[in-house]
Amino acid sequence: MVTWRALGCEGVIGNALVDMYSKNGDMESALNVAHLDSMVWNVISCSSLIDGYIEKEQTNEALMIFVEARRHEIEPNEFTFSSLIKGCSGQAMLEQGAQLHAQIIKTSFAFDSFVLTALVDMYGKCGLLSSSVQMFEKIKNPDVFAWNSIIGVLAQHGQGKEALQMFKQMVLKEIKPDNITFFNLLRACSHSGLVDEGLEYFDSMLKIYGIEPRQEHYSHVIDLLGRAGKLKEAEEFIHKMPFEPSAFAWCSLLGACKTHRATELGEIAAKKLMELEPENSGSHVLMSNIYASVGQWEDVKATRKLMRDAGVKKIPGFSWVDIDKKTHVFGVEDWSHPEKEEIDKKLEDLLIRIREEGYVPLLELVTSNVEDSVKERMLHYHSERIAIAFALTKSPASKPIIVKKNLRVCVDCHSAIKFISKVEGREIIVRDNARFHHFANGFCSCGDYW
Template sequence: MKYYQSQWGLSYAILQDPEAVARLLRTYSQTRHLSAVKHFHAQLLRSLRHVGNYVNNHLLLSYEKCGCLDYAQKLFDNMPQRNLVSWTAMITAFSRRCLLANAVAAFSEMRHVGERPNEFAFSSVIQAATRDVGFGRQVHCLALKSGFGNELFVGSNLADMYSKSACIHDACKIFEEMPYKDHVSWTSMIDGYAKHGYFKNALSGFKRMLLDGVVIDSYVLSSAISASASMKACTFGRCVHCFTLKLGFEEETAVGNALVDMYSKVNDMESAARVFRGVSSRMNVVSYTSLIDGYVESDQIEKALDTFVELTRKGMVPNEFTFSSLVKACANQAALEQGLQLHAQVVKMNFVADPIVSSALVYMYGKCGLIDFSAQLFHCIVNPSDYAWNSLMSGFSHNGLGKEVVKTFETMIQRCIKPNAITFVNLIMGCSHAGLVEAGLNYFNSMESRYGVAPSAEHYSCVIDLLSRAGKLREADDFINRMPFEPDCFGWCSYLNACRIQGDKARAEFAAEKLMRLEPENSSAHVMLSSIYAKERQWEDVRSLRKMMKDGNLKKLPGYSWVDVGNKTHVFGAHDWSHPQQVQIYKKLDSLIDEIKRMGYKPERDVIHIDTDDSTKEKMLQYHSEKIAVAFAVMSLPSWKPIIIKKNLRICIDCHSAIKLMAKAVGRSIIVRDNSRFHHFADGYCSCNDFW
């Protein structure tokens, strides 16, 4: 401050020297010392009769650089004479603040008074036109007429304007026609490609930039890394990372964020965490959110939550993307307790009205089986996006409420919300779970003709599931034969499961062969085929399949069920499990089995696919993991709290029958989420109406 105070008492000789005045003003501008600029301006007005354009232009630039646009505009309006520099400085000031109307007005007035714009004036007004590409095209035409089409600044800003307006082909044409390209024009072009989904072009551009020896900065590195992440081009991304290390840009926050995001998207969480920890002092909420999202996508929910806790402890404020990722993680794991806590945080931090977060909450409650909560939250959203509608439909679909899925879809169309591919997956699966075959087929057949959505392999597999689940195996055969490509694993698995239920051995063997070819390491085809042979008491075929599995080093996926009590997840298996309350749990289960037997429960012994006596089969059935989990939940959870059991496999018909009666016996609702859908058990009934 002493330096500037000593400068304010300036001699008359200095005030009369335009070059000396300009040097001082540049010094004040560089340090953003607005009060010094104002004081100096006042001295000039008091001491001089006339302040020339040269000094006024420097004052104009100083006010603009100090962020005082009002003073700059007042000075400009009161200038007795304005030259090209004055006009260009004012247009630049408006452009930097995205004031398109003001920049356009100044540019038009400049031309009206007869001042011909130069390349810098064109560049500035083009920068302002990024939000109005129509006006930008007019300026482009004028620049060509004025002979500035090949100027570097004009060309770079035109390419940038077109790319930011999603006119990538126009941007590319401008860029290729530029006789000289600097690092700014290259960066603008690569960034435009990356942001609008032209990832391959972005990476090709980055390669050309390296070959041409253009200077590389942190911005272009971030764009190249982001494009690698979007393409899941891990090898290329690692090469760019090496290049980043050589240039010393890894500690730049933007580059670090891009690297964390890239490694997260290619599911290399070890590398993502290493980059993050290496520059954690410079990481921001974007970095933390990228890491959290990576953990969520790789089903590492505990690490995602730990990272969130670390973020809050460092005093950072989570954003809407942070919360949506965490809520999605709770949805995927049906982790209701953590989801409820996150919901409270969302309300506390006033994110509940955010469309991304609110849609994620709708999805989470639906995936946790609390579909009433999901619908209630959805109806609180003012203008639901397609993501919100899809989240609600997904919840209804997984909970077997097919009619509600159809009703929601029809309401969505009435509200003029355009459905997408995910919408039709939810819609057809909702029809499948509810047995609405005709409705599901009608929607599939009208996808492209009426709604403009081309069916993908996933949609075809949903139709196979729709027909197979309804027992229409002949219709499923005809549909598969008419498909433009082979069904995927989900399609064949749905078909095979239907063959198992229907006891159709010939079709099951055909489907199992197809599934084994697609996924030779998956044991589900062998297990389902074995169950058909066991039902027919073809024990030799059962033993042959088991030998095939042993020779191929395939193991049957063990069934597990788990339930959240307090802040802990309790996991149970049919045999391999331990628990401090194991004796009490078995005692409770035995009493429940005795009670439901008095109510008419009869064990479904055919579920056990081994050659043994009936009493052994009944004992094995009694200790299925979901029954153990129900017994533990009944004795551990208060009566007002919902019992939510999660299972990694499809619930068997015996457990389904038993839990219906258990729910009636204890007078409570029991929700079971298996690997296919939700079952809501209450008063001796299930929401699936025994159709699953």
């Protein structure tokens, strides 16, 4: 590794080495080369290092390189900034993302469309829809990537109509949509229950825009129909598809079967899902929930046994919230947090107040055959509620609370959080595994459709 130094062209060879190691994901060697000679600390090799870390989802390490580069008085360029912001979006690191934004404002990249597009995405993925829209409005001549970003953000935040409006503007400005545009549009329609519009867009893909729908587009149509309760249409659509539906499509359908208590179609979907993803506990859990919802306790038991025999473990739900630059993670009925007592007190207080406002727990959601009072406790200690209670005791009243969750928010928590936002007069943003919910004044932005 040392021989390149003897060649007298450290900069070029060093850069190439850093780039090669970074691209191969060997960050240790890449960093070794960079630390051997200060000649290698330049914008090219730093960008390689940052990209390498972002690719490995090690955003904090990428940010450290950025800090070290600044110490070497290296001026970042638009690619450095957009890579770092991309990293922050991927891990929903709002604080770090916003800090980068503050630095960008002081540079000549403040109006760079590449950087602004990354910011649209970052603010959107971190839950701040209005900031995301503001960033988009700053882009002078948005290209297809910028339009795709804003349509994707609106879709994720359940702003279906606004997403379709954006698309209309995009077409008016003669920007040609691509397959990602349609993916986001279908997602927008699906999350907002715009069935007719979604089907129209799906049809227009090939007919008007000459874009061959891919498996993910078909899968989203199944999701769209399923969520709207059009199970028969979803089933017919599956039979007409030129592809085998993806696990996502079967999972959506299974979810829809759960909501609409359709056991037979649910069994078909669950079987397909188990074939495609045998290690995924979701299909077993959903199926046992469907059986529980129609009171087929024997089938619930059989499904659970099947799960145990196959060694499938239920993915535990957990939620996390950032307070004072620290991430606090909570599981279901998780009492390991050092401030347990304070949180418990807050939870109790919230329960009393939301009940006065009219909250009624949805006990039928608990699939265990236990007493109602136990069921109510179980719902009450879902991880997102613990995280919200904790954040309420910690963060200043002027700031919205942003909680993230690895699984879908259940219907009961959704209802409880609406009441909590009302009694506390706070804006609460919850990002689950599919989308964002903005709770304020007793309402959610999703309009209870998700």
